[in-house]
Amino acid sequence: MKSHSEDITESPLGLKNTPENATPIELEVKGTIPSWLCGVMYRAGFQGAGTFNIPLQDGSTFHIKHPFDGLAMLHRFEINGVQNSVSYCSRHTSNGVKRRIMEKDPTLLTFGPDPCKTIFGRMQSVFHHISRMKKNADDMEEDPEFDMVNVTITPNFPIGKTLEEKTGVLPGEAVVVKRDANTLQLVDSKTLEPLKMFTYGHVDKSIKGQLCASHHQYDEETDEFVNFMVTLGPFPSFQSFTIGPYLPKMSIGTQEVMAVLHEPVWRHLGAWKTMEPLKPSYIHSFSMTKRYIIIPNFPYYYSFGGLSALYYSNAYQTFHWEENRHTLFHVIDRNSGRHIATYEAEPCFAFHTANAWDEDIPTFDGKTETVIYFDMSVYENTDIVDASFEFGKGVDFFDAEKVKPAPFVIKKKAFGKANNKIAPSQVRRYRLSNVPVVNESNRVNTGLFGISTDFNSRKVASYEVLGYDLELPRFNQKYALKPYRYLWGVCQSKHAPSYASGAVVNGIIKLDLNNPKAQSSTALYWDEPGCSCAEPIFVPSDHGKAEDDGVVISVVNASLPEGDSCFLLILNAATLEELARTTMGQWHTMTIHGSFVDQAGRGIAVN
Structure with missing residues (x-):
């Protein structure tokens, strides 16, 4: 244990605190x-990465x-870009x-496990979660930083008139x-100060469930935000929903930009269930x-329909x-909103999807066949989740001579597998x-409680590897x-140990x-020694x-x-x-996802 001090910045596991810059500062631009x-x-982090080491009242950490x-x-x-300048600020949002x-x-629910918790402690955990459910819900209403919300950051979010009036945020x-859960956090667009913690149910009471995707989908043509909700249980139900209009309609005058704002309308696409004992699984993103x-x-399932999270108090031990x-x-x-088909493919796992589209393709008999194409970054199994324990620790942490024995030894599920091998992702096009095309003359049948009677008539998904x-x-x-045609992303750094070693340096x-087929000659890379990059956000040129x-x-950590x-x-x-580059500070921060808005405040690169 270390002494009680706010200066504690690093743990025995190599995880460092990051200071905030609540007051905007001008950064020196090189280039x-x-x-x-x-x-x-x-920018937000999949894991936030603001604070890892917290001094306690008893002097321990x-x-x-x-x-x-x-x-x-x-x-x-x-x-x-006109002034070649960058102003930067940051804020801790989970106080x-x-x-x-x-x-x-x-x-408290976490992703990683607590190796010190006994079986008795886990049984107590279930009791505490159930008995304090109402109190925690009330506390969340009052404290905008009560829970951890730290994955994707979405500008122009249509929170609805009630929350707008309560928070003073304009449409x-x-x-x-x-x-990935039904908890969202509204923050000030300039100061990043947390304003309100809420659920989708705050915007429309018909949106119910515990789980959803961190990454929504957006259709610019129809101006709709789309996501779905999962209600856990022995027979999980899925509820798709859409918001539209999503973005303010802009009419550009000679001197100013005027926003013609509309009250967002939530459209419930209907809940659907399945006849077979379908297990709820971890879903971080989806395609549209x-x-x-x-x-x-x-x-990659939640055990016991997700109820085991109350027992373990973490996600990692809940998944299998x-x-x-x-x-x-x-x-x-x-x-x-109807569930019209289910396709099966070989076992795999993915955090993130890329683009998707559908086409009507002519067939040999003069008819047409409707086909869906969608791209994903896919892994053969979930070993990459085990590698996440080492994410962001820096290249120097994997120098065996520098690593000291940690007091927290967490048994990872990859232990015992041959060579602990972690294969890199594949860009698969499914x-x-x-x-099926749904119309008045060809409706998909639904039975009792809206359960699709066509569910067990499975089809097969095929794919090719594009990279x-x-x-x-x-x-x-x-x-x-x-x-x-083009995808940008992160890859293993050739200057660091491979993912198979447990390192995640990009x-x-x-x-x-x-x-x-020409990836070796056509792929381009930015990869410097000692550097690890976060998600690269593509911003199109206006001309x-x-x-x-x-x-x-991107945001880059350099060791x-x-x-x-x-x-x-x-x-x-x-x-x-x-x-160009500009240094934010002499520290590391592990941002992953981010979004970009133009001068009018309209999101043009949102994740």
């Missing part, structure tokens, strides 16, 4: 930012043990969680942080086309991998053929729901999906015509002989040549 690049980039459980932190970069840790709140100006929603069901069960892709018709080792995929949002990669005409922006540093990196998206 030249394109003059057209003007707007704000928001509480060390957070898994990177995904670092207390949430948001970052805001105001980029002005309520910090207080609960200091008070030893037994109802179209809400910045909301989301996660003009006509369909595709929800993956990987064989069943290598002998198929991956399922459930297809929902966007117009009717093809769903003969997709390797690309995670956190981003593409030109102008091509959403359409055929496209470079940046660009793939040409039109030339998958560009080519799909890759724009920039990609160099002269010390740690963290910097904003701006690359030419077409060539991955560096255009």
